[in-house]
Amino acid sequence: xxxxxxxxxxxxxxxxxxxxxxxxxxxxxxxxxxxxxxxxxxxxxxxxxxxxxxxxxxxxxxxxxxxxxxxxxxxxxxxxxxxxxxxxxxxxxxxxxxxxxxxxxxxxxxxxxxxxxxxxxxxxxxxxxxxxxxxxxxxxxxxxxxxxxxxxxxxxxxxxxxxxxxxxxxxxxxxxxxxxxxxxxxxxxxxxxxxxxxxxxxxxxxxxxxxxxxxxxxxxxxxxxxxxxxxxxxxxxxxxxxxxxxxxxx
Amino acid sequence: xxxxxxxxxxxxxxxxxxxxxxxxxxxxxxxxxxxxxxxxxxxxxxxxxxxxxxxxxxxxxxxxxxxxxxxxxxxxxxxxxxxxxxxxxxxxxxxxxxxxxxxxxxxxxxxxxxxxxxxxxxxxxxxxxxxxxxxxxxxxxxxxxxxxxxxxxxxxxxxxxxxxxxxxxxxxxxxxxxxxxxxxxxxxxxxxxxxxxxxxxxxxxxxxxxxxxxxxxxxxxxxxxxxxxxxxxxxxxxxxxxxxxxxxxxxxxxxxxxxxxxxxxxxxxxxxxxxxxxxxxxxxxxxxxxxxxxxxxxxxxxxxxxxxxxxxxxxxxxxxxxxxxxxxxxxxxxxxxxxxxxxxxxxxxxxxxxxxxxxxxxxxxxxx
Numbered sequence: 001x002x003x004x005x006x007x008x009x010x011x012x013x014x015x016x017x018x019x020x021x022x023x024x025x026x027x028x029x030x031x032x033x034x035x036x037x038x039x040x041x042x043x044x045x046x047x048x049x050x051x052x053x054x055x056x057x058x059x060x061x062x063x064x065x066x067x068x069x070x071x072x073x074x075x076x077x078x079x080x081x082x083x084x085x086x087x088x089x090x091x092x093x094x095x096x097x098x099x100x101x102x103x104x105x106x107x108x109x110x111x112x113x114x115x116x117x118x119x120x121x122x123x124x125x126x127x128x129x130x131x132x133x134x135x136x137x138x139x140x141x142x143x144x145x146x147x148x149x150x151x152x153x154x155x156x157x158x159x160x161x162x163x164x165x166x167x168x169x170x171x172x173x174x175x176x177x178x179x180x181x182x183x184x185x186x187x188x189x190x191x192x193x194x195x196x197x198x199x200x201x202x203x204x205x206x207x208x209x210x211x212x213x214x215x216x217x218x219x220x221x222x223x224x225x226x227x228x229x230x231x232x233x234x235x236x237x238x239x240x241x242x243x244x245x246x247x248x249x250x
Numbered sequence: 251x252x253x254x255x256x257x258x259x260x261x262x263x264x265x266x267x268x269x270x271x272x273x274x275x276x277x278x279x280x281x282x283x284x285x286x287x288x289x290x291x292x293x294x295x296x297x298x299x300x301x302x303x304x305x306x307x308x309x310x311x312x313x314x315x316x317x318x319x320x321x322x323x324x325x326x327x328x329x330x331x332x333x334x335x336x337x338x339x340x341x342x343x344x345x346x347x348x349x350x351x352x353x354x355x356x357x358x359x360x361x362x363x364x365x366x367x368x369x370x371x372x373x374x375x376x377x378x379x380x381x382x383x384x385x386x387x388x389x390x391x392x393x394x395x396x397x398x399x400x401x402x403x404x405x406x407x408x409x410x411x412x413x414x415x416x417x418x419x420x421x422x423x424x425x426x427x428x429x430x431x432x433x434x435x436x437x438x439x440x441x442x443x444x445x446x447x448x449x450x451x452x453x454x455x456x457x458x459x460x461x462x463x464x465x466x467x468x469x470x471x472x473x474x475x476x477x478x479x480x481x482x483x484x485x486x487x488x489x490x491x492x493x494x495x496x497x498x499x500x501x502x503x504x505x506x507x508x509x510x511x512x513x514x515x516x517x518x519x520x521x522x523x524x525x526x527x528x529x530x531x532x533x534x535x536x537x538x539x540x541x542x543x544x545x546x547x548x549x550x551x552x553x554x555x556x557x558x559x560x561x562x563x564x565x566x567x568x569x570x571x572x573x574x575x576x577x578x579x580x581x582x583x584x585x586x587x588x589x590x591x592x593x594x595x596x597x598x599x600x601x602x603x604x605x606x607x608x609x610x611x612x613x614x615x616x617x618x
Contacts, residue, residue, distance in 0.1 A: 056518075058515050085521040089519035091512060091516065093512050097513065097516070097517075097535075098535065099535050108522075108530060109521060109522060112522060112526050157520070161520060
């Protein structure tokens with residue numbers, strides 16, 4: 001299944017994964033082009049998180065092929081680290097480093113992985129904190145921030161590595177409702193700047209306004225791939241229809 | 251409006267706390283029921299039975315004047331012994347005219363540690379690592395001698411509090427990094443490394459320190475080829491370091507297990523390699539979580555150093571024992587042991603206080 005005509009930067013071919021006996025991913029085929037925004041949705045346990053975590057090898061796939069930015073993901077540590085440098089990730093539970101201040105969280109990877117001098121890293125970090133609109137929190141610890149602020153710091157931290165691709169694993173699911181918007185605003189801005197994004201989310205409004213195409217997963221398979229205009233108004237599969245009716249009812 | 255505000259302010263004032271008089275406190279806590287009263291009186295009587303005679307013996311009837319046992323004639327403690335033999339408690343059998351070397355090394359250690367307490371000093375960790383590598387060489391050169399006209403002092407003559415500090419110091423500085431490596435190894439995904447670490451930890455933890463010291467001092471020479479001979483103190487040091495490393499490993503593993511999986515994932519997703527992730531993200535959090543356990547192990551190690559007496563080294567306790575076998579001072583075991591116990595307590599208590607200080611400092615900025 002291909003999602004567009006742009007030059008593909010993520011290619012997954014017949015990707016399978018098992019957790020013990022449990023077959024989580026059953027032959028995933030997906031191509032994401034440069035600058036494309038993909039929203040992945042589906043019921044819980046459908047394998048959407050596992051799939052996106054395979055892209056930067058937080059999970060290991062057992063069959064098939066994943067190529068990211070021209071590098072094939074194998075068990076070769078060098079390949080894995082090369083890909084992780086180019087792929088930023090934002091987690092549901094933020095996963096900021098609680099023992100470091102906000103700015104230290106941001107400059108850690110640039111300094112140690114990219115070997116950027118401290119001063120340069122700090123300048124980049126401050127400019128990113130301004131982009132996510134919390135420069136005044138730079139010297140606080142993550143525990144002193146609200147959930148929405150923490151998630152924005154997490155986004156800035158990932159951007160500090162100047163990634164070519166950003167993965168979002170349910171970035172707003174752990175947030176209080178009033179904080180969802182501030183995080184989505186940052187993500188929309190990022191999308192408008194041309195970042196390649198793969199987003200697992202249930203925020204259908206975000207999907208409608210930003211996504212180039214929506215991927216619907218169920219029981220470890222990709223059931224449907226369609227542009228949002230088609231996906232929400234004219235879904236082909238019954239499973240998609242059922243899912244949409246469940247989440248769009250209210 | 252003003253009035254309403256005032257009443258509102260009055261309403262939120264905290265409840266008036268009862269002023270507790272001593273008598274009321276006593277009545278509430280110690281004499282609330284007849285059996286509590288009975289227990290209070292009983293315990294009070296027992297304390298009276300024990301403490302008063304001890305105080306009389308240790309302070310009121312005690313002697314510290316004079317320079318021989320003959321000066322002690324009041325029936326109380328004879329601290330004269332401690333006064334006269336203080337040098338031996340502190341330096342063991344180290345030659346009297348060379349003791350300045352030990353003092354100098356201690357002064358150097360104290361001065362060298364000053365930067366570690368400066369909050370503004372950025373490279374504290376690098377500095378500490380350098381210190382741990384360099385200081386033992388400086389210390390050994392000073393203690394042992396044999397260069398620039400310093401006479402050689404064999405390790406068999408090292409003793410007293412000085413030896414206790416040497417063994418504990420080496421044990422503490424070696425066991426922390428070793429313990430960290432063992433703990434990481436035990437959680438490694440590589441089966442060979444994991445099994446080796448598990449085997450080492452379980453083996454060493456499963457036997458008493460005395461056994462290890464015996465092995466090191468009696469058995470090891472049997473296996474070594476003739477002519478090869480390690481210093482006895484060196485063998486004891488290795489034994490103590492390995493022993494406490496095994497304990498340390500388990501304490502640190504506890505901290506590692508408390509780190510949420512998300513921390514590892516976030517570090518990996520940023521492209522950090524294994525050692526960067528471990529050193530920059532995981533260990534700083536894990537270690538600060540288990541400071542109490544680490545210090546507990548240190549304190550245990552400090553006191554365990556007294557076990558080296560069984561292989562013929564005389565630490566503080568060993569010296570205390572040795573001194574009272576002197577015919578001139580026979581019968582003063584209590585004084586000698588109490589003084590040794592006091593020496594151990596001072597250092598253990600200081601470590602405990604320091605760890606509390608570190609915990610407070612580290613938790614100051616960070617709230618989860």
